[in-house]
Structure formats: structure tokens, C-alpha cells
Amino acid sequence: xxxxxxxxxxxxxxxxxxxxxxxxxxxxxxxxxxxxxxxxxxxxxxxxxxxxxxxxxxxxxxxxxxxxxxxxxxxxxxxxxxxxxxxxxxxxx
Numbered sequence: 001x002x003x004x005x006x007x008x009x010x011x012x013x014x015x016x017x018x019x020x021x022x023x024x025x026x027x028x029x030x031x032x033x034x035x036x037x038x039x040x041x042x043x044x045x046x047x048x049x050x051x052x053x054x055x056x057x058x059x060x061x062x063x064x065x066x067x068x069x070x071x072x073x074x075x076x077x078x079x080x081x082x083x084x085x086x087x088x089x090x091x092x093x
Contacts, residue, residue: 010045011052023052028060034067038078046071 005012011023023045027036034056046052054069
């Protein structure tokens with residue numbers, strides 16, 4: 001297992017099981033619901049990387065519960081939440 005979270009790849013951990021490689025995004029929440037934010041990079045990687053998988057940890061601070069969620073399930077339940085807007089200064093009147 002290798003932590004690659006600082007490399008901005010769209011996942012946090014690269015792991016192997018036998019000869020198969022997995023790209024694991026880890027999300028931890030304090031509550032009991034599997035409810036979290038996904039960056040655009042993570043979302044886009046989930047769309048194209050067949051090795052991408054999410055591990056959600058609920059009750060992370062008290063009684064951790066782990067859930068493995070495949071990319072298709074993550075994408076099916078993802079909803080737009082925020083947009084970045086950068087307006088060039090030369091467009092202002």
C-alpha cells in the first residue's frame with residue numbers, strides 16, 4: 001500500500017491484492033451517513049479509471065464503520081454542489 005494523496009491523482013492510496021492494483025479514495029465522516037464531498041479530480045478519475053474504488057468511513061471519530069463503494073455507485077449518487085467561477089478582469093465594464 002502506498003499513500004499518494006499528495007500527488008493529486010484523484011485517489012489517496014494505491015494498493016495491490018495479488019497481481020491486481022486498486023486506486024482507493026478514502027472519505028471519512030463523523031456521522032453515520034455515507035455522505036461526503038468529492039473533488040472534480042476524484043469524480044473525473046472515477047469516471048475513467050476501472051481500478052478506482054471508494055472506501056467510506058462513517059463514525060470515524062467514535063465507532064468507525066467501513067464501506068467499500070465502486071465507482072459506478074459513487075457516480076450514480078453524485079450531485080453537483082459547487083462551481084468555481086474565475087472572471088477575467090478585462091471582461092468588466
